[in-house]
Amino acid sequence: MTRLSAAILANAPTGVAVPNYDRTKVTAGIVHLGIGAFHRAHMAVYVDDLLKDNPDWAIVGASLRRPDTKEALEPQDGLYTVAVRDASGTHPRIIGSILKVLDANTQREELLSLMASPAIRIVSLTVTEKGYCHDPATGELDQRHPDIVHDLANPTEPHSAPGMIVEALARRKAAGIAPFAVMSCDNLPSNGATVKRIVTKFASLRDAALGEWVAEVAFPGTMVDRIVPSTTDADRTTIADLTGVDDAWPIMTEPFTQWVIEDDFPQGRPPFEKAGAQLVKDVEPFERMKLRMLNGSHSTMAYLGYLSGYEYISDVMADENFVTLIHDLMTEEAMPTLDMPGVDLGAYRDQLLNRFRNPALQHRTWQIAMDGSQKLPQRLLGTIRNRLNADQPFDRLALGVAGWMRYVMGIDENGDEIDVRDPLAMRMLAIAADAGDDAEELYIGLAGLTEVFGTDLAENQAFGEAVATHLDSLLEIGVKEAVAEVVAA
Numbered sequence: 464m465t466r467l468s469a470a471i472l473a474n475a476p477t478g479v480a481v482p483n484y485d486r487t488k489v490t491a492g493i494v495h496l497g498i499g500a501f502h503r504a505h506m507a508v509y510v511d512d513l514l515k516d517n518p519d520w521a522i523v524g525a526s527l528r529r530p531d532t533k534e535a536l537e538p539q540d541g542l543y544t545v546a547v548r549d550a551s552g553t554h555p556r557i558i559g560s561i562l563k564v565l566d567a568n569t570q571r572e573e574l575l576s577l578m579a580s581p582a583i584r585i586v587s588l589t590v591t592e593k594g595y596c597h598d599p600a601t602g603e604l605d606q607r608h609p610d611i612v613h614d615l616a617n618p619t620e621p622h623s624a625p626g627m628i629v630e631a632l633a634r635r636k637a638a639g640i641a642p643f644a645v646m647s648c649d650n651l652p653s654n655g656a657t658v659k660r661i662v663t664k665f666a667s668l669r670d671a672a673l674g675e676w677v678a679e680v681a682f683p684g685t686m687v688d689r690i691v692p693s694t695t696d697a698d699r700t701t702i703a704d705l706t707g708v709d710d711a712w713p714i715m716t717e718p719f720t721q722w723v724i725e726d727d728f729p730q731g732r733p734p735f736e737k738a739g740a741q742l743v744k745d746v747e748p749f750e751r752m753k754l755r756m757l758n759g760s761h762s763t764m765a766y767l768g769y770l771s772g773y774e775y776i777s778d779v780m781a782d783e784n785f786v787t788l789i790h791d792l793m794t795e796e797a798m799p800t801l802d803m804p805g806v807d808l809g810a811y812r813d814q815l816l817n818r819f820r821n822p823a824l825q826h827r828t829w830q831i832a833m834d835g836s837q838k839l840p841q842r843l844l845g846t847i848r849n850r851l852n853a854d855q856p857f858d859r860l861a862l863g864v865a866g867w868m869r870y871v872m873g874i875d876e877n878g879d880e881i882d883v884r885d886p887l888a889m890r891m892l893a894i895a896a897d898a899g900d901d902a903e904e905l906y907i908g909l910a911g912l913t914e915v916f917g918t919d920l921a922e923n924q925a926f927g928e929a930v931a932t933h934l935d936s937l938l939e940i941g942v943k944e945a946v947a948e949v950v951a952a
């Protein structure tokens with residue numbers, strides 16, 4: 464079968480949308496760090512929509528860890544398929560907005576000099592929560608993080624995202640070139656302000672004057688939303704059968720997409736609004752809504768669903784007790800903490816429940832369960848803090864946190880090992896091994912991870928009682944029964 468490449472665009476298979484611009488005429492205005500599936504299904508699609516009239520805003524992507532995306536896309540001239548899936552079918556489109564992919568480990572110098580060049584006016588990121596090398600509970604740079612230690616000692620050969628950004632900015636400062644805007648598209652709370660704090664701190668540790676300069680750089684905040692499961696070999700076959708073209712790394716996603724952006728781009732930006740993005744002054748209420756409603760539900764379903772034997776989110780949604788749990792978690796516990804004038808939160812919730820049900824999206828609970836220590840603070844714990852302060856119940860949220868604690872024990876209800884992927888996995892597994900099946904001990908050990916819970920929650924009695932009680936029932940009666948009890952209460 465023919466491999467996807469620029470050569471096939473002129474005779475694209477019927478039913479497959481292709482770029483509506485001449486790719487040989489577009490130039491890069493954006494460097495994107497962390498060129499994973501999410502970026503390729505989200506921002507790269509918005510940019511693809513805009514390149515016809517805004518040809519100097521194409522993307523050069525960089526992978527900071529593994530070169531696998533580069534290896535897949537290079538023989539394809541950067542092209543790949545995005546397939547939108549729902550009950551009506553699979554709708555493929557070829558995206559051309561990524562001109563090339565650089566591997567930061569082997570092409571560091573090329574990447575840094577591109578980032579330092581005046582044509583690049585935006586550096587955007589999807590490096591996942593852990594890619595910022597910060598303490599998730601406080602949002603501060605983790606100065607003991609091995610990559611940060613390395614990058615402070617070797618600032619011109621950085622490994623971390625903060626290190627890369629600061630080195631590129633330092634080169635621009637030295638050359639008298641205005642800074643690019645730094646746009647995080649990760650699910651961090653207040654992502655613009657948080658990343659600004661982390662990057663500015665790193666810069667000031669390098670050099671005080673650089674720190675002051677970086678403090679003036681724009682870090683627009685964003686709320687990003689599109690569900691993008693990891694691609695499987697079965698997906699590759701589906702796309703090949705559908706298009707007649709071999710794509711080494713197609714992306715499967717849902718019809719829904721949302722992007723809310725704080726409009727702060729001193730060196731200009733593509734007219735993202737023409738591709739459907741919302742440009743706003745203050746993005747934080749949107750972020751909080753999405754993190755607490757969508758992601759808070761997702762993480763709760765991921766831990767409790769995985770432990771119940773459900774492989775996909777759509778399987779979780781076929782269990783009525785889970786539907787009730789998630790509906791009530793959002794309605795009774797998350798929605799009252801949100802202040803969103805003009806947004807119908809009930810409609811937003813119902814739309815989320817429908818998106819979770821999408822039978823054509825195979826979104827694994829295990830995928831969402833990853834990196835929980837980095838996700839819990841903004842997805843569940845902030846909501847719980849608000850509920851505690853208002854003296855309001857937070858039973859379902861506490862069950863979600865207990866589900867995470869049960870999951871990171873690393874053994875499921877059949878006694879099989881769980882592949883726990885998390886930067887704190889080793890510590891958590893050690894805590895679980897010490898605790899055995901003593902729920903109280905397990906709670907105390909895990910709640911003592913202050914980078915997750917802060918000192919406030921770790922010492923909060925109401926929080927401890929609620930979570931430890933649920934953890935006990937998860938261990939005693941099993942996850943499905945414990946969910947049923949909470950739903951019936």
Ligand code: CS2
Pocket residue numbers: 650687688689690691757758761762830831832838
């Ligand atoms: C998910 C998110 O993997 C996860 O943790 O909750 O990636 C989620 O699918 C996206 O935030 C949806 O926009």
